[in-house]
Amino acid sequence: MPNWPQGLAVSDELALVRTGLPLTRDDARDCPAYLAVKARPWLITAARLATYEPLMTFALKPLMAALDQVEHNRHPLEEVLAELRHSRGAFGRGRPAHDGLVEWTAEALIRYLDRREADQHDRVAAGEPRTEAVPEEWVVRNRLPDHASPDARGARLYERTAWGRRYASADGSVRELRLLSFGSAKKERPEAETAAAAFVAAFGEPCRSVYDVELMRTKAFEVVTPYDRMVVPQRVRIIDVGCGDGSAELLAERSRDEAQSSYDQHTRPVLGRVLDAAERRPGNSCVECPGAGRCPALPSQAGLVGLPAPRRNRKRRSLSASDLRAYTDCPAKYHLTRELNLRTARPENQAIRRGRAVDAVLNERHAVRRSRGCRGLPAPATSAWPGLDEETVHVCEAMLAQHAAVCPLDRLGATEEVRVQATVTAYDPTLDVVLIAKPDLLHTRRGGWIWRETKTTGSRIFEGKPVLEIHPQLALAVLLMQTGELAEGDRRRSRIELELLHEEDSDRLEIDPWQPDVLQEARRIVGEAAGPWLEDTAYTAAPGTACENCEALDWCRVGQAHQVEQAD
Template identity: 25%
Template sequence: MLQSLNAYAALDAIGEHSRVGDQARWPALVGPKDLLKVSASHVDQLARGCGMHGALKVRPQLKSAVWAQRYDNDQPFLLGLIRDLCFTFHGEPRAEEWEGLNDLLNKSLSRFALQPGLQKYIRTAVENYLECHDVIQQDLGPLRLKTCDPVVSVGPNNLLTVWAPVYESDSGTREVRRLRLGSARRSGAEIDPWTVVAAHVASLVRPVGDLRRIRVIEVGMGDGSVEVTFDGTPQEAVANYQSLAVPRILKIISADTYTPGYSCKDCKIAGCCDSIEKLDGFLGQSNPGAGTRSVSARDIETYETCPAQWHLSRSALLPRADTNGPASVRGISVHRLLAEAHSSSSRCTTEDLHDSLGRDANMSEGERFEVEPYLANHTVSCPVEDAVQVIGSEISIYGYDAQADVIVVTKPDMVYLDQNANLVIREIKTTKREIPVDEADAFDQFLAVAWLINLFGSGYRGPLRSEKARLELEVISPTESRVFAWDLGDQGLLRMARKEVLMRARGWHNDTTWEATPGKHCGWCPVQKWCPDAMAGEDSSP
């Protein structure tokens, strides 16, 4: 253990770790900066992405002085609820039979206002966990719950923790269990950072006198799968921690870079961060919703198809089936190949795109045959030429709408400056249907049009802060490609786009029940397994 303490003391080698980077770039913060509480999940996830998000995340008492993320308290922490139920049923004789367990779950779940799909998933997850627990005990012998979410001190103001149950046997074995919503991941050639920290924390939980063996496993709550990710001695756990975890921890706590991305929706300074766009009023909603949320145009379209589908797949993140149809696969492939081509800032040619298609090992011959006409037709409309400056291809734009308390996510297919230095935002759509007849028809068919027009109308000006801009929509079919354009200086157009986004986002913004709307779309819903209403869609009219 002394070796471990010395290794963690290396944190002090960066100087006063309460002073991270250039604090002049920080927003107004309150609370002590010197307390570090690093979890296994932090070490696993925060060494990549936004550095400032990670640096603040491991300082639990440091908060923004002007903004705080809001949480919908009616929505439970799903894995936490499942875990509590499993602990309650450990050793309960009635839980050993399906009927008894079902009665216990009925009584327990009646205390919560849960979306029906969540209830169905929770029942499956509890059954899977209890069954896995029984199987593990057949191998290790009887296990008792030693502790949950242990926190160990590894130096002055330095805490290390893992969100996980820790079990123990009389033979000196401790087992840490990582719970996953879907399936347990197969162990790779290298031990993963979460496992490294979890094993080390388990080695420090007192008493350690009879501790001989540490196991770290993953349990897939969605399917009952189990994978062992570490099985060794406490000494091996310490050695792994020193060599694999400490460098990542040092990187996380000393970071000072801002990189807007997926972490914005969970960041404690998202609402006052200068690195994301200020898009107040983007959604046109007069009040905040139930909690701070994140939304994209695709989210709104998914919600309009079925609120339950959005909630179960995009918010609760339940295990999803791969139900992408041919149109979705085609669109994804075309966008990926064009993004790669545009990143070179060279005009697309039929020959170059054909060669890229041939090198794509992820596509079958049939898929290549399907995609090639779309790529060929794009070459007629490709905007890249000598006088054009490509700013980015498939770039993500993150903004904050303070009025709605929502992180707005937008990912145009291309952003560039034309030969007159005008900002151009281009969206690309593929279709087998009739191409829109004009701009008005295109506006009505694709929410992305109003969304991107509203992006400019809400204040986005691109990295060069351009005041002259237009939106282009390129629609590609197997036989042709056509480009539609809108002048983003047209105030009437901006008002029309804002009204469209306001109307389309209103239901999503105010919803808290996420009721299913069964229909033919149930057939390709990625979370239909969990939805009790999915079968109703089979007999619905188109």
């Protein structure tokens, strides 16, 4: 039996190991123990997660279903677009999609097909064969003989998959796997991921997925054409396609030998670490993890937010300050941009870009951990201010100078802990919600924990409104400091600090999260936004001032109509 994270699963049904491209990304934000469990689809988890969700939450599912209708079932594009809107993206199966996602899918479908046809034309003109859509999945399968014992991981069957759109030439000599991105095409992905995609395209058997209704779990893939009878491709291409703008980037074009060599060099070590991992790292992975309520690494406190349990048990969600702001602006904006990650590439205004640039410089400087903090450092190189005009650069440099005078790392003891942009996570089992924040700076001082948020602004603190209300991330910080290691520090020396940087001066405000009235105020502010959010099942657009800079406006008819009305 391997070093198994027992709190996440209670069975030893380890015979099937299945890995997809997300497991090859080696992302430090992922929880290793969760990924190890995710790779074992036959495990009986310690608790079944709620599955109810009123709307489609996998943004690419309607697009994939629409492409299946066009490419596999040969339905005319106009007919598929009509069915997309009529069924709201469900195509007769599953939950409907939000109206905004339906609009985005309709545009993405046309762009994808146009780009694919243009690529086909260019390749044929260059003397290469046409490729046609392949309905079966490509799966690389390695099975131990029936008479053999399971391996050291307890596995008898390994399956390697690569999710995307599959194409092959008529003679089978060329295979093409297209990976989908929401906005523009990615010019590169982690090499381990690209190598895994090429390996599956080069060696995968055509298979179909099968679900075991009795056991309520997936079965091993069912082979359509066994490896020894299929046409072996001689060359594979991996292409990234931007669904937001129709762009495409060739990530790899390899022979079978090259695909094997790259997989052995880049992917195999990463998957080895994933499959054998047991470290627990709380964060976004906790949202999908069935062991979140029992994981010792995830701080948990019933009633942390101070709201009663929602009327219906829905899929677990995360809640951040950005989520609260987006939902308060407009429920549709929250769903489209925060849950579905659909965003128009709109240029940010100078104030937002200024804030991002200053944050990036401060993060880089704080990570170095100088004894004098940011004091005495020269102005950054001009490359630190991409796209900013001369006047804004002058303001940024002035703000950095103001920060240097109050940098919390100045004369901080060498044994104190410093974390830059670290993820802080807590779980409220009453709501089945994971609270997540990334403070600009988190550090210890003489036994206490200091949570520092730094904001660039053109004005001073507005005295007519509670500071926790102006900056809801501070209200969330108050709640998160009630649990875990932050709560275990010396509370007399622990606090939340807000640093406001101006061109001419700076303000610093301290908040004591242990004061009952501060905690009550934080719960009120978070609860006023999170209460309706917990019960919302429609995410109806609420047109208003937020429409002007909304990243989802291109797919929101209500918001567009509001903009026209305002213009008139």
